[in-house]
Amino acid sequence: MLVYDYDNDTGGVLQPDVAWAAVHTSHCVCGGSRAIGDHTEHTDITDWKEWTETTYLPKEAGSYYLTQNVEISEAWEPADGTVLCLNGHSITNDTRAYALRVYKAKSDSQAPKVTIKDSAGGGKIINGSEKAGYRGLAISGDGTVVTLTSGVTVTGDYAADVQNGGKLVIEDAAVQGVTVGVAVWGHEADETGISTLEIK
Numbered sequence: 001m002l003v004y005d006y007d008n009d010t011g012g013v014l015q016p017d018v019a020w021a022a023v024h025t026s027h028c029v030c031g032g033s034r035a036i037g038d039h040t041e042h043t044d045i046t047d048w049k050e051w052t053e054t055t056y057l058p059k060e061a062g063s064y065y066l067t068q069n070v071e072i073s074e075a076w077e078p079a080d081g082t083v084l085c086l087n088g089h090s091i092t093n094d095t096r097a098y099a100l101r102v103y104k105a106k107s108d109s110q111a112p113k114v115t116i117k118d119s120a121g122g123g124k125i126i127n128g129s130e131k132a133g134y135r136g137l138a139i140s141g142d143g144t145v146v147t148l149t150s151g152v153t154v155t156g157d158y159a160a161d162v163q164n165g166g167k168l169v170i171e172d173a174a175v176q177g178v179t180v181g182v183a184v185w186g187h188e189a190d191e192t193g194i195s196t197l198e199i200k
Contacts, residue, residue: 086123104141111143165193
């Protein structure tokens, strides 16, 4: 896929983003050479892995891109260091479980950091087709970070919950809830840390 930008000043078409044109062979998590917030330096990921399954998602850390829509029946709990490109596709969970859950258990020494992006446009994480009480994304645990970038959309009745010291970073992405977009909670009595939402 070639991605072109229209230049409003000259009325011409800019050069295609070379990294995007490489189609997951080697490009930065932002999709190419775009500056988003304080993301102005780019590091290419060269080991993108094709994900072809349609009923479950990877549990091992790595950089993946979807080749088709995925329908899951329980929350996806990706490993620390996972990068997933929706590649224009959707992840749907039509149960009350979260579609995406990233958390640090009390016994874990490492807080997971996960990035979800979309280089093709139209990629979504959907829970329950936005039915009442259904949630798209849960982030929990001190130091746990989920970054949504490059056009990703997360939907649900409650689109995203951030609690117990977790952090949600939104860079050129959308979180759309019917009742609540992003709910940022405090922490349980035996937890520490401040839950945060950062929009770039």
